[in-house]
Amino acid sequence: MTKLPGRAALAVSALTLIALGSAPAHAGLLGKLTDSGPKRVELSEASDKAAVYKEAFTPAGMFGKAPEAPSNGLRKVVVAGFQVEFATEQKAIARGAGAGAGLASTTDVIYTLKGASDAQMQAVADRLHAAFLAKLRDKGFEVLPVSALAQTGYQESLTKANQAPAHHERGTAIDLLITPTEKEVDNASVIATAKDTAPDVFARYTAGLGPGPGAADALQVNVIHLRLKLNFARFEESGWFNPEIDNQPQNMLSPGGTFMQVFMPGGLHIDYPLANSVVLPHRLADKAVPVEATTGQTAQRAAGGAARALGGFLKGGLSGASDIVGGAVGAAHSTLASGNYEVAAGADYEELLAQDGMLALSMIIEALAKP
Numbered sequence: 001m002t003k004l005p006g007r008a009a010l011a012v013s014a015l016t017l018i019a020l021g022s023a024p025a026h027a028g029l030l031g032k033l034t035d036s037g038p039k040r041v042e043l044s045e046a047s048d049k050a051a052v053y054k055e056a057f058t059p060a061g062m063f064g065k066a067p068e069a070p071s072n073g074l075r076k077v078v079v080a081g082f083q084v085e086f087a088t089e090q091k092a093i094a095r096g097a098g099a100g101a102g103l104a105s106t107t108d109v110i111y112t113l114k115g116a117s118d119a120q121m122q123a124v125a126d127r128l129h130a131a132f133l134a135k136l137r138d139k140g141f142e143v144l145p146v147s148a149l150a151q152t153g154y155q156e157s158l159t160k161a162n163q164a165p166a167h168h169e170r171g172t173a174i175d176l177l178i179t180p181t182e183k184e185v186d187n188a189s190v191i192a193t194a195k196d197t198a199p200d201v202f203a204r205y206t207a208g209l210g211p212g213p214g215a216a217d218a219l220q221v222n223v224i225h226l227r228l229k230l231n232f233a234r235f236e237e238s239g240w241f242n243p244e245i246d247n248q249p250q251n252m253l254s255p256g257g258t259f260m261q262v263f264m265p266g267g268l269h270i271d272y273p274l275a276n277s278v279v280l281p282h283r284l285a286d287k288a289v290p291v292e293a294t295t296g297q298t299a300q301r302a303a304g305g306a307a308r309a310l311g312g313f314l315k316g317g318l319s320g321a322s323d324i325v326g327g328a329v330g331a332a333h334s335t336l337a338s339g340n341y342e343v344a345a346g347a348d349y350e351e352l353l354a355q356d357g358m359l360a361l362s363m364i365i366e367a368l369a370k371p
Contacts, residue, residue, distance in 0.1 A: 039060065039276050039277070040252075040276065040277045040278075040279050041055045041056045041276050041277065041278050041279065042278075042279050043056075043253075043278050043279065043280060043281070043359060043360065043363055044281050044359075045281070045359065047363070049362050049363045049366050050366045050369065052278075052363050053066065053363050053364065053366035053367060054066045055276065056253075056274060056275065056276050056278050056363065057272060057273075057274060057275055057276075057367065058275055058276075059275040060275070060276075064275070066367075067270055067271065067272045067367065068270070069367060069368055069369050069370065070222055070262055070264055070270060070368065072222070072264050072265070072266075072268070074220075074221065074222050074264065074265075075140060075141050075142055076141070076142045076144065076220070076221045076222070077136060077141050077142070077143055077144070077221055077222045077223070077224055078143070078144040078145075078146065078148055078149060078215075078219065078221050078222075078223055078224070079129070079132065079133060079136075079143070079146070079197065079224045079225075079226065080146065080149055080154055080197065080198050080201060080211075080212065080215065080223050080224065080225060081193075081197050081198045081199075081201040081202060081224075081225040081226070081227070082125070082128075082129040082132065082193070082194040082197045082225075082226050082227075083125070083191060083192070083193050083194070083197075083199070083202055083226075083227045083228070084121070084124065084125040084128060084191070084192050084194075084227075084228045084229075084230060084357070085169075085189050085190070085191045085227070085228070085229040085230070085257045086113075086116070086121045086124075086189055086190045086191075086192070086230050086353075087113070087187065087188075087189050087229065087230065087231045087232055087233075087254070088112070088113045088116070088168075088188045088189055088190055089110065089111070089112050089113070089187060089188035089189075090110070090111045090187055090231065090232075090233050091109065091110045091111075091187055109339060109341070110339075110340045110341065111232070111233040111249075111288055111341045111342075111343060112340070112341070112342050112343070113232050113284070113342075113343050113345060114342050114343065114344050114345065115344050115345040115346070115349070116345040116349050118166040118190060118192075120349060120350045121166055121190050121192045122166050122192045123350055124192070124350055124353050124354050124357060125166075125192035125193065125194050126194055126195050127354045127357075127358075128194070128228070128354065128357045128358065128361060129194030129195070129197065131357075131358045131361055132226065132361050132365070135361055135362065135365050136365070136368075139365060139368065139369075141368075144219070144221060146158070146161075146196050146197055146198075148219060148221075149198075149215055149219075149223075151218075152211060152214060152215035152218050152219070153210070153211025153214045153215055154198050154201070154211045154215055157198035157199065157200050157201055157211070158198050160198075160199050160200065161193070161195070161196055161197060161198060161199060162195055162196065163199070166190050166191060166192040166193075167190070167191055168188065168189070168190055168191075169188070169189050169190075169191055189229075189257075201225055202225065202227050209263075209269065212225065212261065212263030212269065213263050213267055213269065215263070216263040216264050216265050217265050217266070217267075220265050221265075222262050222263065222264050223262070223263040223264075224260065224261070224262055224263075225260065225261040225263075226259075226260045226364070227257060227258060227259055227260070228253065228257075228258050228357065228360065229253070229254040229256055229257030229258050230251065230252070230253065230254070230353060230356070230357065231251070231252040231253075231254045231277075232249055232250075232251060232252075232284050232343055232345075233249050233250065233252075233288065233341075233343060234248060234249070234250040234252065234279075248283070248287060248288070249283045249284050249285050249286075249287070249288055249343045250279060250280070250283055251279075251280040251281070251282050251283065251284065251352070251353065251356045252277050252278060252279055252280060253274065253277065253278035253280060253360050254274070254277060255273070255274040255275055255276060255277055258273075258274035259271065259272055259273040259274060260272040260364060260367060262368070272364075272367050278360060278363070280356035280359060280360065281355075281356060281359070282352040282353075282355065282356050283352075284343055284344075284345050284346065284349060284352060284353075285343050285344050285345070285346065288341035288342065288343050289341060289342050289343075289344070290339050290340065290341055291340045291341065291342050292340070
């Protein structure tokens with residue numbers, strides 16, 4: 001639980017995470033503290049939701065623990081912000097297996113979601129918002145309507161509610177393979193804000209405090225912001241650990257954009273950032289279909305393989321010479337092994353994603369269990 005002002009503490013936490021992420025996870029004591037980075041957590045209808053919550057929201061390392069529930073005993077809440085980010089393109093860098101290719105043996109992998117519309121994503125966001133409110137009531141909370149916030153600091157943001165149904169965004173994520181030539185890669189997504197909720201109370205990586213504290217004091221309620229990021233393929237863009245990449249689509253809840261905030265009267269707030277990927281039950285398709293890379297992508301990937309070979313030489317001196325000798329081979333491997341994949345959403349896209357999203361909410365709401 002954090003006492004305002006909390007920006008300094010958030011900044012320190014962010015710098016700490018960046019510092020941890022700047023070194024390989026196997027580096028001595030640091031490796032033990034970080035426990036090799038985030039992991040995947042399985043969630044199904046049969047899961048113990050409270051146990052999965054603790055596993056999903058507990059950071060790696062010996063000091064990690066899940067955020068605790070609000071201790072003020074208030075059973076009156078208002079959900080000021082509810083947003084869902086749908087990944088539509090996911091890009092990663094995977095280490096190749098070519099013998100002798102060294103650091104050059106890395107490949108760009110791009111997964112693209114096809115056949116899903118903005119309208120479907122907006123519909124899923126609205127369904128999940130309604131389900132979250134219902135789950136809060138089932139847990140014994142009195143849920144105030146968003147209109148209760150009209151005379152608080154949310155007033156300006158709420159005037160923008162229900163405008164564009166969804167917007168497209170391109171973000172960046174650090175090359176998932178830690179090499180001397182780290183780069184950033186693009187990822188695309190569609191962001192939908194639930195009907196009637198405030199659209200601009202979220203920051204992409206670190207949520208700002210915004211009007212939540214003032215509204216909590218004015219109404220004497222706990223104010224909730226909730227944001228979900230739903231991935232369609234089995235890898236993440238958290239940035240500093242090697243992903244597991246395969247060509248099997250799988251719905252996942254991503255730690256890259258999933259978090260909840262609870263603002264309480266008296267200048268208190270709790271942040272609930274998802275620490276580990278949550279594997280959800282459904283697949284949008286049986287497999288990802290390979291598609292031909294563009295000429296520009298092929299050239300870029302070949303150049304990337306050569307750059308990584310040079311990076312290995314610069315880092316390792318003479319010991320990196322094998323990367324230079326194998327540079328041409330590595331570049332060819334990078335070009336030939338790289339691939340684009342498409343995942344085609346079927347007619348049941350909206351239903352499958354809504355089911356998985358509701359299951360995720362059943363796990364997340366355990367954060368608000370009575371202390």
